Amino acid sequence: MHDLLLRALKSEPLERPPVWLMRQAGRYMPEYRKLRERYSLETLFHTPDLSSEVTLQPVEILGVDAAILFSDILVIAEVFGLTLSFPDKGGPRIEPALKTAADVDALTPQKDLSYVFTAIRQLKTQLQVPLIGFAGGPFTVASYMIEKGKALSWIQEDPTSFHRLLALLTEVTISYLKEQIYAGVDLVQVFDSWANLLDEAQFHTFSLPYLQQIVQAIQPLAPVILFCRNSSLRHESLSSIAPSALSFDWHLPMHTLRKLVPSSIAIQGNFPPEFLHSTPDHIQQGVEELLRSMKGQRGWIVNLGHGVTPDTPVDHVRHFVACIQNNV
Ligand code: CP3
Numbered sequence: 001m002h003d004l005l006l007r008a009l010k011s012e013p014l015e016r017p018p019v020w021l022m023r024q025a026g027r028y029m030p031e032y033r034k035l036r037e038r039y040s041l042e043t044l045f046h047t048p049d050l051s052s053e054v055t056l057q058p059v060e061i062l063g064v065d066a067a068i069l070f071s072d073i074l075v076i077a078e079v080f081g082l083t084l085s086f087p088d089k090g091g092p093r094i095e096p097a098l099k100t101a102a103d104v105d106a107l108t109p110q111k112d113l114s115y116v117f118t119a120i121r122q123l124k125t126q127l128q129v130p131l132i133g134f135a136g137g138p139f140t141v142a143s144y145m146i147e148k149g150k151a152l153s154w155i156q157e158d159p160t161s162f163h164r165l166l167a168l169l170t171e172v173t174i175s176y177l178k179e180q181i182y183a184g185v186d187l188v189q190v191f192d193s194w195a196n197l198l199d200e201a202q203f204h205t206f207s208l209p210y211l212q213q214i215v216q217a218i219q220p221l222a223p224v225i226l227f228c229r230n231s232s233l234r235h236e237s238l239s240s241i242a243p244s245a246l247s248f249d250w251h252l253p254m255h256t257l258r259k260l261v262p263s264s265i266a267i268q269g270n271f272p273p274e275f276l277h278s279t280p281d282h283i284q285q286g287v288e289e290l291l292r293s294m295k296g297q298r299g300w301i302v303n304l305g306h307g308v309t310p311d312t313p314v315d316h317v318r319h320f321v322a323c324i325q326n327n328v
Contacts, residue, residue, distance in 0.1 A: 002129045005066045006186060009223040009244045009266050011299035017291075018065035019324040020132070021317070022227070022247075023307030024058035025070050029314055031057050041086040045071055048119035055123055055131075061314070062321045066130045067123065069180075071116055073136030073191050074144055079172055080107045082145070097147040101161035109172055117183040124184035133185030135177050137192025137228070138169040138210040152197065155206060162206065170210045174217045187223040189247070190214055196229040204237065212241040219244065225268060229306070232270075235260050249305035255293045258300065266299035271320075273304050276312045280319050287323040 004018040026032055032054060035044065044050045054070040074084050077094045085093050098104060123131055135141075142165050143151040155162050177188050195207040211226060218224050223244035231238055232252040239246065245266035248257055257267050275286060294300055302324050308317060 001127075001186075002065065005130045005301060006223070008299060008301050009187065009225075011263065011266060013298060016325065016327075017294070017300045017302045019302040019321055020064045020066040020068065021058070021062075021304055021308050021321075022068075024062065024064055024068065024317075025054045026308065027310035028308055028312040028317070029057060029061065031061065042084070045075060046115050048115055048122055051115075051119045052122045052126070055119070056126065059127065059129060062318050063325070064129070064321055065325075066132055067127055068132040068189070069116070069120060069123070069134065069185065071119075071134075073134065073141060073193075075113060075116065076135060076141060076169075076172060076176055077145060078113060079109050079111055079176070081110050092144060094145050098145050098165070099147055101158055101164075104161050104165045104168075107165075107168060109175075112179070113176065117179055120180060120183035120185055130186035131184065132225075133177065133180035133188040135173045135180075135188065135190055135214075137190055137195060137207060137214075138166045138173060139198070139207040140192050140194040141169050141173075142166060143194050143197075155202065159205075166206060166210050170213050174214055177214070177218050178221065181218070181222045185222065187225065187244070188218060189225040189227055190243075192226070192228045194229070196233075203234065208237055208241065211243075215241050215243045225266075225301075227268075232257060239265055245299070245301060247303065253293065254290060254300065255297070258294070258297050263299065266301060268301040268303045270303070270305045273306055273309045273312070275304070276308065276316045276320055278316075280316060283316060283320050284323050287320065288327060291324070291327055 007014055008018050051070045055067050058064055059067050074092050077084050083095050087093060146154055192207055195203060198207055215224050225245040225247055226243040227247035230249055231246060232248050239261050245268050248267060248269035250270045250272045254270055261267055
C-alpha cells in the first residue's frame with residue numbers, strides 16, 4: 001500500500017508530505033453531481049456500491065494520497081433509531097429532535113450501521129492508498145440531535161442531562177470507530193466541528209474530556225486525527241489529549257504550529273478553502289512557499305483548513321494536488 005500518510009502520522013522522514021482534502025468527494029465534481037441527479041444523498045450514504053464509488057472518485061480524478069469514506073458524521077443518529085435527512089434547505093435534520101432530559105434517557109442503541117462496514121470492506125479490496133474512517137465529536141453530534149439552536153441553552157439549564165447525552169454518544173462513537181477499524185479503515189478522523197461555539201470553560205467541560213476518551217480508546221488500534229473549527233486557537237488544550245495528529249485552520253502558519261505542537265503529534269492543514277479559487281499560478285506559488293517554509297519538518301499532512309467548497313474548479317484542485325506531489 002502507498003503508505004505516505006501513515007508514515008507522516010508516525011513523524012517519519014519523508015520525500016514529500018502526503019496530501020488529501022476534507023470533502024474531497026462532493027458537489028464540485030461533475031462525476032459526483034451526475035450521481036446526485038439519480039440518487040438522493042440518503043441513498044448514496046446507505047448503498048455500499050454507491051458510497052464506495054463516490055469514495056473512489058477523488059482518488060482516481062485527483063490522485064490524492066488517501067481516501068475518506070463517503071458517509072456523514074450524523075449517520076450515527078441511526079444507531080438510536082432516529083431518522084437523518086438532508087432537506088434542500090436548512091442543513092441536515094435528525095428526527096425526532098431531543099427536547100427534554102427524558103428524551104435523552106429514552107435513547108437506546110438498537111441498530112448497527114452495517115452498510116458502512118460493507119462499504120469499507122468493499123473499498124479495501126480496491127484501494128492502494130490508506131482509507132480514512134471518521135465520526136463526529138460528541139458535542140457536535142449532540143448539537144444536531146437537539147432541537148435546532150438549543151444546545152447552548154441546554155448546557156446552561158441542565159448540564160447534567162447534557163453530560164449524560166455526551167457520555168452515551170462517546171460510548172457509541174467508540175464502538176462505531178472500532179467497527180470501522182475492524183472492517184479495514186487504516187486511520188480515523190474525529191470532527192468536532194462545532195466545538196468552537198463553546199467558550200474556554202465550556203470547551204474543557206463539554207468537549208475535550210469526551211474527545212480524550214475517544215482518543216484513548218481508539219489510538220491503540222489506529223491513528224486518530226482530530227479536527228475542530230478554529231483549532232489553532234486551542235492548540236494547547238488539543239495537544240494535551242495527545243491525538244496522533246491535529247488538523248488546523250489557517251489562522252497561524254504551519255511552521256509556527258509545528259513549533260507550538262509537541263513533535264510527537266503530527267499536524268494537518270492548512271490552506272483556506274478559498275485558496276483553491278485563485279489562479280493556477282497563484283496556487284502553485286502558494287504551495288511552493290508553504291513547502292519551502294516546512295522543508296525538513298516531520299509529521300505534516302497537507303490539507304485545507306476546512307472542506308472543499310462546492311463552487312471550486314476541479315482543475316484547480318487537481319493542480320493543487322499535483323503541485324504538492326511534484327515539488328520535491
Ligand atoms: O470529506 C469527505 O469527502 C467525506 C464525506 C463527509 C461528508 N460529511 C459528506 C457530506 C464528511 C467527512 C462529512 C462530515 C460532516 N458532516 C461534518 C464535519 C466536517 C465539517 O464540515 O465541519 C459536519 C458538520 C457534517 C454535517 C453535514 N452534512 C452538513 C452541515 C451538511 C450540509 C452542508 C453541505 O455542505 O451541504 C451535510 C451534507 C453532506 N455531507 C454533504 C456531503 C458531501 C453535501 C453533499 C450534497 O448535498 O450532495
